[in-house]
Amino acid sequence: MQPTITKEEIMQVFPKVAATMADALGCDVEDIELDVSLIEGLDAESIDFLDMVFRLERAFKIKIPRGKIIDNARGDLSEAEFEQKGVLTPVGLAQLKVYLSEVPAERFREPMKVADIARLFTPETFCKLVLMAQRETKAA
Amino acid sequence: MSGHFAAFSFVDRITEYEPGQRAYGGFKVPAAIAAFPSCLVAEAVGQLAAWVAMAHVGFRARPVAALALETRFVRDVEPGSALELAVTLDSCDDAAVAYSGHARVDGATVIELHDCLGPMLDIEQFESPAVLRDRFALLCGAGAEPGRFQGVMTPNLMVTTELPGQSVRATLLVPAAAPFFADHFPRRPVYPATLLLERQIELALRLAGGATEWHAGESIAPVRMTNVKMRAFIEPGQRLELGADMAAPIGETAKIALSARTGERQVATAQVEIGRRQNQ
Numbered sequence: 001m002q003p004t005i006t007k008e009e010i011m012q013v014f015p016k017v018a019a020t021m022a023d024a025l026g027c028d029v030e031d032i033e034l035d036v037s038l039i040e041g042l043d044a045e046s047i048d049f050l051d052m053v054f055r056l057e058r059a060f061k062i063k064i065p066r067g068k069i070i071d072n073a074r075g076d077l078s079e080a081e082f083e084q085k086g087v088l089t090p091v092g093l094a095q096l097k098v099y100l101s102e103v104p105a106e107r108f109r110e111p112m113k114v115a116d117i118a119r120l121f122t123p124e125t126f127c128k129l130v131l132m133a134q135r136e137t138k139a140a
Numbered sequence: 141m142s143g144h145f146a147a148f149s150f151v152d153r154i155t156e157y158e159p160g161q162r163a164y165g166g167f168k169v170p171a172a173i174a175a176f177p178s179c180l181v182a183e184a185v186g187q188l189a190a191w192v193a194m195a196h197v198g199f200r201a202r203p204v205a206a207l208a209l210e211t212r213f214v215r216d217v218e219p220g221s222a223l224e225l226a227v228t229l230d231s232c233d234d235a236a237v238a239y240s241g242h243a244r245v246d247g248a249t250v251i252e253l254h255d256c257l258g259p260m261l262d263i264e265q266f267e268s269p270a271v272l273r274d275r276f277a278l279l280c281g282a283g284a285e286p287g288r289f290q291g292v293m294t295p296n297l298m299v300t301t302e303l304p305g306q307s308v309r310a311t312l313l314v315p316a317a318a319p320f321f322a323d324h325f326p327r328r329p330v331y332p333a334t335l336l337l338e339r340q341i342e343l344a345l346r347l348a349g350g351a352t353e354w355h356a357g358e359s360i361a362p363v364r365m366t367n368v369k370m371r372a373f374i375e376p377g378q379r380l381e382l383g384a385d386m387a388a389p390i391g392e393t394a395k396i397a398l399s400a401r402t403g404e405r406q407v408a409t410a411q412v413e414i415g416r417r418q419n420q
Contacts, residue, residue, distance in 0.1 A: 023367070026409060047259075047371050050236060051207055054257045066235035 010034075010127045013060075017127050020059045024051040034124045035102060049118065052126060062133040069129055070117060073099040088112045100125060143322030145275060146288035148332060150184035151191060151225065153283030154276075160196040162228045163188055165279070168286035171220035178213045178362065179338040180292075181223065181251045185241040186258075186334075189227040193237035193260065195276055196229075199269040203237045203258030205333040208368040210254040213361065221245045234260055266325035292320055294335050297343060297382065304350045307385045308343050312336075312400075316377035331374035333408070337365070340398040341412060343384040348394035348414035359417040363393055368410040378402050387411065 018032035025032075025042055038044040044052075053064050065071070073096050074082045082092035093112055097105070102124040109116060156164040165188045169176045186205065193203050217223065227241035236259050242252045263269050278284055301309040314331045321329035341362050348360055374380065383399040393415040400408040 026367075045371060047206055047369065050257065050259060051369060054207060054238065054255070055209075058255065063231075066233065 005128050005131050009131055010124060013127050013130050014123065016059060017056065017123060017130060020055045021052050021123060021126065024048055024055050032123050034127075035122050037107075037119070038121050038123070039119050046118075049121075053129075056126065056130055060130050060134065062130065062137055064129060064133050068133070069121070069125060070114065072129065072132055073117070075099070083114050086114050088114065099128075143319040144271075144326055145284065145323065147290070148183075148292065148320040148323035149187065149284075150180060150223075150289070151187050151279060151284075152286050154188070154191065154279045157192070157195075157280055160192070160229060160232055162226070163192045165191075165225045166283075167223040167225065169217060169219050169221045169223060170287050170289055170291075173219050173289065173291040175291075176217050176219055176221070177338050178216065178251060179334040179341070181217050181243050182208075182211055182253060182337075183332065183334040184223055185225055185227060185243050185251065185253050186256065188225045189229065189237065189239040189241060189256070190258070191276055191279065192227060192229055193232050193239075193258070194263065194272060196232045196237075197234055197260065199263055199273050199276075201234050201260035202263045202266055202272075203260050204330075204370075204373075206259050206370050207255075207257040208253060209256070209366060210252075211365040211368070212252040212254075213363055213365070214252065215245070215248065215250045216361075217243075217245060217250050223250075232260075236260055264327075266328050268326075290319075292335065293318065294339065297339055299346070300381075305347075305386060307383065308347045310343055310382045312339055312380040312382055314374055314376060314378045314380065318376075321376055329376050331376065331378070333368075333370045333374075336374060336380070336400060336408060337368065337410065340382060340384065340400065340408075340410065341365075343382055344394075344396040344398060344412045344414055347384045347386060347396055348390070351390050351394060353390040353394075354416065360394075360414050361417040362412055363415040364413040366411045366413075368408075370408050372402075372405065372407045374400075374402075374407060380407070 018029050021032050022029040025048055057064055075095055077095055100120055103120045107120055150167045151165050152167050154163055154165040167184050190203050224244040227239050230238040236257055238257045240254050243250050295313050295315055297310040297312055299310045324332050381401045385397045387395045387397045393413040396412050398410045
């Protein structure tokens with residue numbers, strides 16, 4: 001069961017997330033729209049994702065383990081239930097669609113490789129990441 | 141003499157070591173070399189962090205230079221100096237190491253590194269884990285024999301375009317062969333990021349030096365470098381196009397945006413602040 005994150009919660013953290021992402025990507029904060037694809041819209045590379053997570057940890061004083069987005073998306077599913085040989089299972093893909101509910105359905109490929117999940121990420125994905133890390137910090 | 145652990149290695153000894161957490165170490169800058177640029181001091185701090193990180197993951201992976209959010213250049217280091225190195229790891233796992241650190245000479249800080257991050261990559265592609273493990277034991281024990289470093293020859297910049305007070309463009313031809321490639325790294329030669337940064341700072345000094353804000357005879361130096369990001373490995377023999385652009389009107393410092401490209405691919409970006417030299 002995925003924890004609920006409201007749009008209001010997302011909009012509360014979005015300005016700081018956007019400013020942090022703009023620093024990492026070297027672009028104007030106005031370019032960071034909530035639903036822009038980070039790879040296809042803002043030319044982000046793998047090092048930029050590392051940079052963004054690194055800066056978000058500092059900006060929000062949270063810990064985000066590497067690969068946390070995939071872990072969050074997997075939820076209660078085991079690795080084998082989520083993916084087989086680097087390709088999402090039907091159950092895994094359905095779970096990913098729920099977790100990345102902000103991403104339009106047509107952007108999910110079928111079959112979908114785990115390595116391609118990052119192509120779906122938007123600033124909203126990172127807002128959710130921050131909010132879930134904040135909840136985990138509070139719960140600890 | 142083999143270049144391995146000599147031509148580009150800047151930790152002689154690890155004096156205190158708390159696994160996965162922090163370490164102190166040292167490096168004796170040979171007196172016979174002409175100069176020891178600040179970027180090599182930063183390299184020494186980064187190498188100490190790399191040793192701690194590699195040991196923490198059982199020498200399965202090694203970090204490579206990627207991000208340094210802030211570096212403060214406090215003083216120059218003279219040949220013959222004994223560097224006192226310290227690093228603290230914020231986090232370290234098989235994916236990445238985050239650390240901060242500093243170097244001192246005679247107890248006085250010469251450089252500070254804050255919020256650095258290096259992705260951890262499969263160590264086998266760079267060098268033998270067994271050799272590194274033995275080396276780490278030596279550094280933590282008796283220490284390595286000092287004086288192995290004999291200086292580093294780096295290629296000259298060829299300035300291609302210059303708009304005084306605004307921007308400078310230059311070409312850097314990375315050598316196809318050089319002694320430091322035997323050390324960085326034995327199985328996969330990579331042009332060290334810190335050598336690139338040294339040349340980029342040189343370009344920034346050229347740009348800032350042309351400004352009229354400094355008083356006659358005043359000496360300028362790098363004060364602070366931020367947002368260093370290495371996007372790709374630089375291979376031996378590559379041709380780099382370097383750029384330095386004045387990012388803001390000069391106040392106490394000149395703020396300059398730095399870039400390096402190979403063709404259309406941006407391989408490195410950073411900002412540097414150039415100011416009046418304080419300590420000389």
